[in-house]
Amino acid sequence: MKNNRKPARLISRILLFSLIVMVYCFSQNNWIEIQNIKVEISNLPKELSGLKIAHLSDVHLPKNASNIDSIITKVKQQKPDIIVMTGDLIDESADLKACGLDKLCKGLSEITNTYAVTGNHEFWNGQSDEWTNILTDNNVKVVDNKIEMYTKNNKSIVIAGLSDGNEYKMEKFKDINTIKDLPMILLAHRPELFPSYSSDLNFTNPDIVFSGHAHGGQFRIPFSNKGVIAPNQGLFPKYTSGLYTSNNVNMIVSRGLGNSIIPIRINDRPHLPIIELRTTR
DSSP states (O other), rough: HHHHHHHHHHHHHHHHHHHHHHHHHHHHHHOEEEEEEEETTTTTGGGGTEEEEEEEEOBBTTTTGHHHHHHHHHHHHOOOOEEEEHHHSSSSTOOOTTSSSSHHHHHHHTEEEEEEEEOHHHHHHHHHHHHHHHHHTTTEEOOOTTTEEEEEEEEEEEEEOOTTTOOGGGGGGGGGGGGGTOOOOEOOOOGHHHHTTTTTOOOOOOEEEEEEEEEGGGGGGSSSSSSSTHHHTEEEEOSSSSEEEETTTTEEEEOOSOOSOOOBBBBBOOEEEEEEEEEOO
């Protein structure tokens, strides 16, 4: 009898371990982490102090289409003043009319002012014009190499964007000199280009940059803020998650809400940063 119990116990332990692994993998790829980050901006008017921004990136529709309602609900619960989306909302193979992009954009823009830029998957998809039309038709402002103004309490902040792969250069933006004294948000998909966003050669740098693309390094090292691998950064990438600062420019990197080429995350939950801007005045 004792010998018969050993295989049964072993099988039970294997099944229990397998169940734990399955639950862990499911949670790591579906349980959205909301990270609250406060960022101080020296020239932010006191009337805009407390401005809250929800940052979405790398949704990779349609692979994450089943989570659209959950994403919209979680964003709405945070009561943001602004929503920004930093590219790769779709996967390169997405059918734009069927992937849920319109549903996501409509749901978010009904919450508050929503802005977006392209990522590499929008260009790989080959329908960037149609992508722009879908966002615009659903009241999302596409700011690829453009500037928009957001105004609250009679005070304004600049929202600028870069189309995928572009370094930050002031000459890309028309009339930037006329708004150089206003605080600036920059949406730019690729965090590895942070040195260009924060270059001390530019007299008008953004105050805060929002980026994605790195997927958090896909597999994160426990008890550290380090990822293992990211596109265009290679092994142990420098910019993968959270807040980075250089030359008084802050960058927030989202780990993204979906997966693409590598279909699984480890110790790297989907990520929804909520940023609160504070003035130092």
